Amino acid sequence: xxxxxxRERADDLKAGGRLGMGGDFGFGWNPHGDYAKxxxxxxxxxxxxxxxxxxxxxxxxxxxxGREKEIGTLEAGKLADVLVVDGDVLADIxxxxxxxxxxxxxxxxxxxxxxxxxxx
Numbered sequence: 396x397x398x399x400x401x402r403e404r405a406d407d408l409k410a411g412g413r414l415g416m417g418g419d420f421g422f423g424w425n426p427h428g429d430y431a432k433x434x435x436x437x438x439x440x441x442x443x444x445x446x447x448x449x450x451x452x453x454x455x456x457x458x459x460x461g462r463e464k465e466i467g468t469l470e471a472g473k474l475a476d477v478l479v480v481d482g483d484v485l486a487d488i489x490x491x492x493x494x495x496x497x498x499x500x501x502x503x504x505x506x507x508x509x510x511x512x513x514x515x
């Protein structure tokens with residue numbers, strides 16, 4: 396980002412600032428359904444690590460909403476959607492942009508989408 400502003404934002408996060416990710420809106424470079432591009436953007440251009448981005452999109456987002464006791468982390472008693480992918484998103488956050496890498500999307504403990512829903 397021009398002027399090094401991206402690095403400053405990443406430093407703000409490390410200093411305890413909070414940032415939620417994801418919005419239900421589409422625009423030119425990130426149309427509806429392609430929201431994982433936002434995660435890649437923050438890694439490539441803002442300087443966040445993949446783990447920081449995933450934390451912002453889950454745990455921190457729930458905290459900002461005041462719902463951290465209900466959602467945001469994988470814990471017994473919390474509501475969660477789970478995405479299982481073929482690959483290591485901490486090594487390459489871009490994997491989340493490739494739906495062919497989705498092994499399973501689970502909601503309420505039930506596989507709703509992904510390769511595990513297809514007959515063998």
